Amino acid sequence: MAYKIGYVDPSFNTPEELMMAANLIPYRIFGDPTIDLMDADKFVPPNHCFWARNCLQRGLNGLDKDIKGIIITHACDCSNREYDIWFYHVPYDFYYFLNAPLKRDKISLKFFINDLKELKFQLEEHFGAEITDKKLYEAINLTNEIRKLLKKISEYRNKGLLLGSEFHAIVKNAYKSDKKDVLHNLKEKLKKLEIKEPLPYVDGSKKRILLTGSILDDTEILIYLESLGFEIVTDDLCIGTRYFHNLIEITGDPIKDIANFHLSKPPYSTEHPSSGRFDFIKTLAEKYQVQGVICLVQKFCEPLLYEYPFFRDSFKKIGMPFIFLEKEYKRDSYKQLSTKLEAFKEILRGVKK
């Protein structure tokens, strides 16, 4: 049975293909908004990112026994500093802090390649696996296939055949399961979708929205939005479009190709420059003709809190209804958002589909 490597990544810059080429299953660690943070709060002050503390709590509670090592990838201050807390309190023999660069230029690319090579070296040393170019390209071909399928499947949200929450669960599963199983399941899903009859809008009251924000890994929050009458037809999330928007271009140097892929993805709030994130959202919003944009942010998520006034003003300029909501990473707190969301739905009432 293949072992897993767990990784914590507030964005998406972790090279799954490197782990796959070492015969390991990349397993993205998600939070669990139903658990108590008693232990995590002993190590990290309570005004630090709710989601990151929750992931730490999951580590402290004990992860899946097949997980044999941890990678934490740089994105923001919580990933940088909480790495050491994991390192000392969640015992694993293999730990790697991946310094995913802030910038996306040539110098950063060179650095990222060096850091990926070091990760490759340490994986080989620790797990006794030889990561060859051939194995890397096999892994790349597999994840590229998965991304192509996800892209196709994602379009069914726009056709009224797939709920945004269902799609979120599919992407989430792709992040944490054996990629061969993922490929098989996605093919099956696509077959079913291809023959599925469109669901007619009963009363046309559903509001088409684009979902953005910081890391949103609890599918229940999407289900909750849908229960309020929102239809999530697109997103720019890590557990969503950012995972499959681009493919890894094959040039003959697999590590470089992986690094290039990550630095070419749509811009994100944890990077520099980050203003392109708005442009990307705008493009998606226009393409999918959404009526509004909902930005859901984890409590204390600094990168997004800094962007809020810029987002608010930029959406206002283009006349796109926009709501920014900070939320706690606790499932029983979601309902607190209802008043603001209901009011937003009212605003969207007059916006054409």
Add this chain to the structure above:
Amino acid sequence: MGRHYLAIEQAYRDGTPTAWATSGTSVEMLYTFDVQPILPENAATISAAQKVSKKYIESAEDLGFSYDLCSYFKTNVGAMQNNAPIDLGGIKPPTFMVAADVICDTHVKWFQVQSQRYKVPLYIIDVPHVTSNTTNKQKEYYQSYVEEQMLELMDWISEITKKEYNEEKSREVITNSYELSEYWIKIFELRKTIPCPVSTKDTFGGLFPLFTMPGLKEPIRVFKKMYQETKERVDNGIGALENEQFRLLFEGIPFWYNLKFFGVLEQWGAIIVFEPYTYSFGKFLDPTMTKDYIINNPIKAMSKIMLSFWYIYDLETRVKEFKRVIKEWKIDGVILHNNLSCRPNSCGMYDLKQRLMEEEGIPSLVIEADMNDPRKMNEEQLKNKLESFMEILQKNKKR
């Protein structure tokens, strides 16, 4: 420091280049190009000392910036929004900005916001984060990465200022910075003496030239004088506190709006004799950075400083260095400021406290407040906490 602000005003009058820089960024590179550095963090502390930071922070919050964001950032945004005068921490948009994630990623977001608002060009230096298990091999390519960016930054500044890089000037600047730091570290060495000759009032107040004026000659003269005076006090057995009973270490940025609060310690005969925060601006703490090395490798040295800044030490090094300081500075107790505005610094604090208590038997206390936002400091609660802590120290000392 008055000289620094006069130089800033002069630069705006003359129309010569100015640059905002985050602390931890290589201000030495700016002086190399005769660019006048301005550190918004320093300006924010002035707002706090003048008791106007709350007003500016609330003004930034009115613009939509969250209650939970860095109070330095919000003070800067609010001060600019209100056209604050220079003596209240007001600064103007510069010719360009340079930020680095040496200390925090927040610095990058801060300057992204302000460069966007004021349409000023921005260069970001991405500094990799050293963790408890970073290997020497990794540190080597981290160093190359920062160096390459420094070379790019040189070209970038050169293009903006229409000025060529001058190696001689660079050596002069880094040597001045080194000498300034040398005096600072020598003052800290003298603080090992019982009674401690210099209190935290002097170090928190005296620290600023290290990050606003490293590269100039004038502050060296001031620091030399400060060193000589400290030496004299040591030679004459004069302490900053008349009856020194307890020697403390204070971790974190102080509450700039209420520095006098530290005076409360005097009633128990307690004095802060070491602050990692102020010590970290001694910069050249990596033992490989000898004077010869920095003169011959100015750009490498500027890069190395950014990778070896105490304030952002990984947890293992942080614990090791705290233990060393406790021994060498004869520390009786440690106060750790869980600064609500500085998450990178407060992360790891609980571990630090636990390990110092368990492994060194040193009483340690975590207090919660904010460096620039007076709304987040509960003075009475802090006093009560300190009172209980001092009782523990007293019991500990009797043993």
